[in-house]
Amino acid sequence: MSRSANLTPSQAGMKQANFRSYMRRYGTLYLLLILPIxxxxxxxxxxxAWILGAFKENNIFKAPWELPWAKNNGFEFFIKAFNDRTxxxxxxxxxxxxxxxxxxxFPAPILLALMLNELTFKRFKKVTQTVLYMPHFLSWIIISGLALRLLASNDGLINILYKRMSGNPDASIPFMSSxxxxxxxxxxxxxxxxxxxxxxxxxxxxxxISPELYEAAAVDGAGRFKRIWHVTLPGLRPTIITLLIMNLGRILGSEFDRPLALSNKLVTDVSQVISIYVYQNGLKANKFALTTxxxxxxxxxxxxxxxxxNALAKRAGERGIM
Amino acid sequence: MKKLLTLVLALALVLSMCAISASAEELVDGKFAETKHITVEIYNRNNDGGTDPTNNVYTDYIKAGMLEKHNVEVEFVSIGRWTEVDDMNTALAAGDAPDVCVTYSYPTIQSYAGMGGIINLNDIGGKKLEEYKDILPNLWNLLGDFNIYYDQDPESGDLWAIEATLADNARINCFIRKDWLDKLGLALPTTEEEFHNCLVAFRDNAETLLGADADKMVPYSTSYDVAWRNDLLCVSYVPDEVKDEDLYINGFDDRHVLYPGYKEGVRVLNKWYNEGLVWKDFAEYASDSTHEDDMMKAGFVGAFMHNWDYPYRGGEDSIQANLQRNVGEDAAYIAVDSFVNNAGVHRKFLAPPIDRKVFFPATNDEPLASLLYVDFISDPETIAFLQLGKEGETYNAIEGGYEKIATTGDYLQNSLNNIDYTITVNGLYLGDATAVTTAMGYEKVDPELIKVANAAAKADGRVVATFNCGAIEAEQEYGTRLPEFRDSMLNKAVTASEADFDAVYDQGMQDYLDNGGQEIINERTEKIAQFYGYTAE
Structure with a gap:
């Protein structure tokens, strides 16, 4: 804006013409953008706007701006939450x-990717990858069912095998109950x-990562592990940093279906996470202000x-994400 | 311009108010002049081979009846039976709940009533419910003032829901494998000690009873819902002389966990668990798991407690029918009454005759038509059709009652006796024909077993007196999360070592009380003092 103010009228006209031809060219792309925006x-x-509900009295039938402020200058529900042992x-x-x-x-997929990268037999690599992707498409409900059949303290498959092998009918590993x-x-x-x-x-x-780097390293006498350490890992560094930053942003976020499906009444001391707290208090007990x-x-x-x-990453000389 | 707008708005307001007040007079012979449309909640049980709960011969009957009698079009909306509280909460919060709703959870209704989301039945069109009594004869006949005004606030007179009646208050039974007892030469157990002896005998004779499957033996099974599934044992430790008022004060939890003496019952269960008599993994399986039922069907389970007719429900797929298929014709679960309290009585605490709660959300624009629906569904003729079905198709008339016939066609009932449709009554309601029909009502099951079970479930039953102290605020605040604490406490206590039992139970109970249990007890104590002048000793 401030720059266009300094333009002479003819320059401004040029700009306008440019804009028009620009829009003629790319307008449809902007049109496409409307939907995601x-x-x-x-x-x-x-x-x-409904975040305001956290500071207002609890009522789901009125918009937060129509409601009176909650007690303690609106902080009633924050105080309540932090006084709640649950x-x-x-x-x-x-x-x-x-x-x-x-x-x-977090390190698991990196290690796995490095291992996959070292596989030379193409078809084997493809098959391995497909098999590795598979569990991602199973829901936690299904996995919890499988897990229980395999890991139940007494009649889970693993414990049945363990009992047979140890020869002690009372031996069992409490995978799901301790x-x-x-x-x-x-x-x-x-x-x-x-x-x-x-x-x-x-x-x-x-x-x-350029193959030339690997070739150069090999020429210099670097073995497999040296090449992974000095070429592959530095090549992955920006990706690792980006994902790490994003993961740290979710440190207080919690999955819902995973702890809910895997939990049982014996382990509630360690399995009750914030999402379950929100579910139990919000959806089940209608305390929407508290859960907001x-x-x-x-x-x-x-x-x-x-x-x-992100700031730490930048200070350490990385690009960061913002 | 502005003035004109205001005028139009005001006019619209006046007109709409006229419409509301006129609605009562619109009825001619119980019929609306203009066809009304209402939506009605119906549970969806997703049972194998079931029919569409919103569209089948029974809904057709209701729709035709309502249209003919009251000129009201009815549309059914399904809500998951096993997730009903969550589903209902979501629907209410989103403002798209059906006009006529039903739920087992009064706290849900209360909390939405507090936010203005529920219609006050004592303020429909500015009138009290009583003023509609003339057009609701069936409702009053079926429920009476006791159920209709059960939830009325003693101070404000607000009425958010009507309580359906429980026609048969049989609740929980203890079942044991009759054929195993016979095989081992044991009699039906009549005391806790005898019952325990039976379980020990099952455990020690696993080879005889199960042969190659001996390691699958479960002498006694329970589920994570410890309080429901072991009620008879636990309440046998409640002193007989305990007063109704004290039971009210400690009665928030309908599974009796706050009753005096309860802990000693759980201690017995803990002892059994450590003796290897109880299914080891019960706490690890969730509510929707069929694993325990499958063990019963396969014939591995010696005894258990559950709903009074649990092993007999479900026709071909019932536990009893499967057991006979898998084990042999003589295999059977029979109800036994083995738990005696300090007065030598087989005490059971039975619920007052209330059941589900019928209510109208604030989004209901046709409260009068909805009331007429509730009346229609309470008509003995409607109830009889819904519960029995069609002669020759689902039942035959026999002496003194009716005999159900297995059906898989259009007349299949998705819920036992169609209780999901008869929202104002739970249990057979056929007058004199009820007893015989109940015993004959279970396909594939010997009527004798049903008679024994029904009698055992009610023997020495004590219906705790009702005290109407209005809404308990602490229950609205903590009511929905306390069952989680209860279950967690009981699961941990039962599976603890005998030496740790006291510490684990007491810690769990402390958590329960700290997380709202104590506040509820305190408020109930205050309220019963205020309304009934009772002070606990």
Whole structure:
């Protein structure tokens, strides 16, 4: 705007003509863009107005701006959540499970992608990849059913085998019924389901690494591991950083179907996460203001992590995502 | 321009108000002059081979009847039976709930009533429900003031829902494998000790009873829903002399978990668990798992507690029918009454004759037509047709009652006796013909077994007196999440080692009380003092 203000009238006319021909050329593309933009406005931006509901009295039949403010300057429901032990537990469990997922689940697809990349037999690689992608398309409900048949403490297949092999009919591993075992089961099943799918983006990044680099390294006498360490991994670095930043932004977010389907009444101390808290209090008990407050808290922490991680990455000389 | 707009708006308002007040007078001989349209909720059970719950011979009957009698068009809207509370919440929140709704969850109705989402039945067209009594004769005959005003607020008079009646208040039974007892030369157990002996005998004779499948033996099975599935055992530890008022104060949880003495019953279960008498993995399977039923059908389960007729329900697919197919003609579960309280009585705590709750959401524009629907569905003639079906097709008349016939065609009932359609009554309601019809009502099952079960479920039953203290605010706040704490506590306590039992149970109970249980008890204590002058000792 400010630049066009300094233009002479004839220059401005030129600009206008340019704009017109530009629009004639690319207008249809902009027309195509209307639909996705409308989607984001209607389903992402307009609903943000309802964030206000976190600070207003609980009533789903009125829009938040029509409602009176909640007590304590509108912060009633935030105070309530943080005084609620169930919420604090859910917060703790969310962070624990997500950190474990990050520590174990984040490197898994990278390792897998490196291994796939080293396979020379093309057809075998293709088949392996397809098999690895498969679990991604199963819902957690199906996986939880499979898991129970395999891992149930007494009549799960693995425990039946374990009993036979150990010769002790009372021996069993409480995969689903003791807190620590359940957390391990949760994390491992997560890796099993998503690691294969996660390799796709790394494999795509790997195709971008120039073969000349490998040749040069080989000429210099680098073995397989040296080449992975000095060529492949640095090539993946921007992708890894980007995904890591995005993952950190979700540190307080929680999946819903995964803990819900895998949980049972014995492990609620470790399995109740924020999404389940929101489901139980919001949808089941109609406390929409409370759960909106919790959702807002989750988002704010998520944004802080995202921005913080991005800033750290930039300071370390990476490009970051913002 | 603005003035004109205001005028038009005001006129529209006046006209619409006229329309509302005129609606009552529109009825001529119970019929609307103009055809009305209402939507009605119906549970969808998704049963194998079932019919479309919104469109079948029974809905056709209702639709035709309503149109003829009241000139009201009825449209059915299905809601998942096993997810009804969640589905209903979603529908209410989205403002697209059916005009006539039904649910088992009063807290759901209460919380939406608090937000202005439910019609006050004592304020339809500015009139109290009583003023419509003349046009609702069947409703009053069936339910009476007790059920109709059961939920009325004692102070404001607000009435958000009508309670359906429970025609048969048989609740829970304990079942045991009769053929196993015979094989081992054991009598039907009449005390807890004898029952325990039977379970031990099942465990120790697994080879005799199951042969090659001996390692699959489950002497006693339960599910994650410990309180429902072990009720008879647990309440046998409640002292007989406990007062109704105290049961009200500790009665928020309809599975009795706050009753005095309850913990001792759970302790027995914990002992059984540690003796290897209880299905080891019960807590790991979720509510929709059929694993436990499959074990019963395959003949691996010795005993269990459940709904009073549970193993007999479902015709060809019932547990009993499968058991006989898989094990042999003489295999059978029989109801036994084995748990005795401190007064030597086989005590069962039975619910007052209330059942589902019928209500109209605020989005209902035809409350009068909806009331007429509720009346029509309470008509004995309607109920008889819905429960029995068609002579020669679904039943035959026999002496003293009716005998059900297995059917797979159009007349198949998706729910037992079509209770999903008879929203104001649960259980057979056929007058004098009820008892015989109940016993004959289970295809493939010996009527004798049904008679034994029905009698056992009600023997020494105690119906806890009702105290109408209005809405308990703490229940609205915490009511929906407490069952989670209850189940978690009981699952952990039952599976704990015997040495840890007290610590685990007490910790679980503390969590339950801290998360709202205590507040509910306190408020109930205050309210019963306020309305009935009762002070707990």
């Amino acid at each position: 409308a989607f984001f406005i209607i389903f992402r931006y307009i609903p943000m 919420f604090i537990n859910a917060l703790r469990n969310t962070i624990t499970l997500n950190l474990l997922d990050l520590a174990c689940g 807190n620590n075992w359940w957390v391990a089961t949760y994390v491992v099943l997560g890796i099993w389901k998503e690691a294969g799918w996660g390799t796709i983006i790394y494999l795509a990044a790997l195709t971008g 407050a919790v959702g807002l808290f989750q988002s704010v922490v998520g944004v802080i992590f995202l921005v913080g991680a």
